[in-house]
Amino acid sequence: MLRIAVPNKGSLSEPATTMLKEAGYRTRRTGRELVLVDQDNDVELFFLRPRDIAVYVGQGTVHAGITGRDLLLDSGVEALEHLPLGFARSTFRFAAPAGTMRSLEDVVGKRVATSYDVLVRNYLESQGVQASTVHLDGAVESSVQLGVADLIADVVETGTTLRAAGLEVFGEPILSSEAVLITTERYRDEPSLATLVRRLEGVMRARSYVLIDYDVRMNDLHLATAITPGLESPTVSPLQNPDWVAVRAMVPRKDMNRVMDELYEVGARAILVSSLLACRL
Ligand SMILES: Nc1ncnc2c1ncn2[C@@H]1O[C@H](COP(=O)(O)OP(=O)(O)OP(=O)(O)O)[C@@H](O)[C@H]1O
Ligand SMILES: O=P(O)(O)OC[C@H]1O[C@H](OP(=O)(O)OP(=O)(O)O)[C@H](O)[C@@H]1O
Numbered sequence: 626m627l628r629i630a631v632p633n634k635g636s637l638s639e640p641a642t643t644m645l646k647e648a649g650y651r652t653r654r655t656g657r658e659l660v661l662v663d664q665d666n667d668v669e670l671f672f673l674r675p676r677d678i679a680v681y682v683g684q685g686t687v688h689a690g691i692t693g694r695d696l697l698l699d700s701g702v703e704a705l706e707h708l709p710l711g712f713a714r715s716t717f718r719f720a721a722p723a724g725t726m727r728s729l730e731d732v733v734g735k736r737v738a739t740s741y742d743v744l745v746r747n748y749l750e751s752q753g754v755q756a757s758t759v760h761l762d763g764a765v766e767s768s769v770q771l772g773v774a775d776l777i778a779d780v781v782e783t784g785t786t787l788r789a790a791g792l793e794v795f796g797e798p799i800l801s802s803e804a805v806l807i808t809t810e811r812y813r814d815e816p817s818l819a820t821l822v823r824r825l826e827g828v829m830r831a832r833s834y835v836l837i838d839y840d841v842r843m844n845d846l847h848l849a850t851a852i853t854p855g856l857e858s859p860t861v862s863p864l865q866n867p868d869w870v871a872v873r874a875m876v877p878r879k880d881m882n883r884v885m886d887e888l889y890e891v892g893a894r895a896i897l898v899s900s901l902l903a904c905r906l
């Protein structure tokens with residue numbers, strides 16, 4: 626039975642559970658359930674702290690897990706990033722009181738507060754910068770004002786937390802992070818893991834594509850299908866009126882409105898867009 630570690634708290638927890646649910650797995654009924662056996666899918670889900678997931682996976686006690694790329698790198702564990710999952714996207718950055726620091730050179734000899742000490746120390750070392758780190762569990766943004774550090778290195782999504790603390794990012798991003806499915810060399814080729822991966826990929830595809838249907842005059846078909854080439858080739862079906870055909874194709878969700886405008890321009894009508902529930906391509 627495939628054992629999968631799932632974040633039980635924090636920013637990763639809810640989207641990870643939603644994604645597994647969309648991939649057809651059972652979800653826990655209460656936040657207190659620690660283990661869930663999903664007999665139908667032959668998997669066991671372990672709800673663990675996001676920070677600990679790389680450790681469990683690295684030890685081989687679970688076959689795979691969902692965590693953040695930043696947490697994986699900070700764990701120092703030799704687990705593999707198997708599949709990026711496209712949610713909980715963030716950057717990991719240095720920040721200091723507005724206007725005080727511009728580049729990495731300004732970090733030399735300073736105290737950097739962070740919850741990700743290993744990640745930060747490795748980065749500083751790779752850049753040849755000598756500085757010390759101060760470990761804090763969270764709310765790192767307050768550390769400068771409270772005098773325990775000169776700058777911070779932390780997760781930044783919208784930047785709202787930084788601004789509220791009077792801080793400003795500087796220098797290059799240390800890392801771009803998102804949720805990732807991790808495993809180890811030992812289990813990477815397990816068939817049951819491949820099934821999980823295919824299902825998660827199916828969810829991501831279903832989220833990033835929409836299905837578009839429209840009718841178009843036979844004479845304009847080549848113009849319309851050039852706009853919606855689909856993945857392999859669009860489906861073209863006859864209509865009762867022999868001058869018209871119906872077309873169905875997949876379109877990237879982000880392009881949906883532009884594609885509808887362009888189709889309308891070339892004479893397509895009855896343009897319908899629907900969401901996909903799941904897909905296997
Ligand atoms: N605002 C955010 N936007 C996107 N991802 C985030 C955000 N905050 C944290 N993350 C991601 O969540 C993971 C951190 O997990 P963590 O358990 O620390 O979540 P959390 O929301 O910080 O919860 P808590 O602080 O309550 O433990 C990291 O991969 C991090 O990049
Ligand atoms: O750029 P923003 O959109 O403001 O998001 C980034 C903030 O979100 C996370 O904090 P969280 O709420 O998890 O609190 P924590 O510091 O206690 O982990 C992260 O540690 C940043 O503080």
Ligand SMILES: [Mg+2]
Binds near residue numbers: 635763
């Ligand atoms: Mg946090």
